[in-house]
Amino acid sequence: MKRTKIKDILANEASDYKVTVKGWVRSFRNNQFIALNDGSCMGNIQVVISLDTDESVVKNITTGASISVDGTVIASLGKGQRVEVKADTITILGTCDAEQYPLQLKNRPSLEYLREIAHLRFRTNTFGAVFRVRHTLAYAIHKFFNDRGFVYLHTPIVTASDAEGAGEMFKVTTLPFDNAPHNEDGTIDFKEDFFGRATNLTVSGQLEAELGAMAFSEVYTFGPTFRAENSNTARHLAEFWMIEPEVAFNDIYDNMDLAEDLLKYVIGYTLEHNREDLEFLAQRLVDEEKQKPMNERSDMPLMEKLEFVLNNKFERITYTEAINILLESPAYKKKKFQYDVSWGIDMQSEHERYLVEKHFKKPVIVTGYPKEIKAFYMRQNDDGKTVAAMDILAPGIGEIVGGSQREERLDKLTQRMHEMHIPAEEMYWYLDTRKFGTVPHAGFGLGFERMVLFVTGMTNIRDVIPFPRTPKNAEF
């Protein structure tokens, strides 16, 4: 018989029908009651086996084993479930040695421990919920853009350009490390390399997305992004996924509206479609917060936080206003910040979190950053000091979105590239857009894992991507 998903059985009002269910045993009680999970939803189906089931089968029904059950869905007599499956036949698909199975542990394993067994952690309730939510978020993002007529553009992963100019790139090469060919001046001769030039893993698809926007008007990318920054924090990955819309004819205000709409849409979509997972994660967060000192606990439970963000307009302030708020803050006056505050600084996460968590208590969009701390492509404001940049700061996360209106004026752009020592000749293809029918345009990058962190209430970015890549860690 064709397999029925556990989710469909639990969602179905009916009973007294035949099914085949397959999954992994979560627990086995009294040699009679199996809690079976197939990952289609949080819930397990209770399978009741008859007391005369063959001993050779019964002994293999252990936590972690995979089984197939033919039986009948019946109204449950026991408490805790509406329906259960009365088994006719049970087939063991794969045994599981309980002595060796890491998830057999009776106590709830810590997230740190589960990170070490990331190949098995999908099978826990927490990671089941996290990755179902991650899936829904990805789908909702595509749906948001598709519904608005954007073209999904695949930008290259191997590239010769450094969009952000931060020099945090992983090199891609086929040259032998111990015997690389050299030029006369001692530098590596990349002409002999696979691509005939130096290449790296992309830090952003933005520059290529801009080329697409100059034809389709609205495009977005959604792909893997790599940064070799050595920041071993709970918010940084060396390999993460980024969503980068780029829109012709948009200015910085349209850009803010688009980003705010996107975040609200995907939160709303997930609240609608993953209620059970989110409620589980909300409870997990409550339990986790109980372990923390009072002053470190978040003010709002997860569901309330998501509803709140959905229903309230994001605060919009300029960088200059943000700095003034920080300078006026009790935290600054009492010297609570580790890093100093003055106009021109690249705000540290303690500053960003003060603004969103203590001062505004909601997401904040900051615009008009000093040009010195932002990338070359951002549109220069008339004051000569700031650029039309925007960062969205989210409670508990800090920066979740970074973007800007782009410099569409060829002379201003080449002048800025010159000032920042960016070789204009190599970027001729980018500059061509400014020569051939340039238009005002704007875009942003949303860090996908930071979005997943925000929606799931998880606190470490390593727990929202299946197999995290971080400094000294590329297991699995």
Ligand code: 4AD
């Ligand atoms: O602010 P960033 O560096 O912006 C760009 O790359 C632009 N090219 C985007 C654009 O305008 N099209 O990165 C964008 C977002 C950040 O706000 C953050 O959410 C995420 O990407 N991000 C990271 N997420 C996880 N690990 C890292 N190491 C990240 N670096 C950036």
Ligand code: MG
């Ligand atoms: Mg940024």
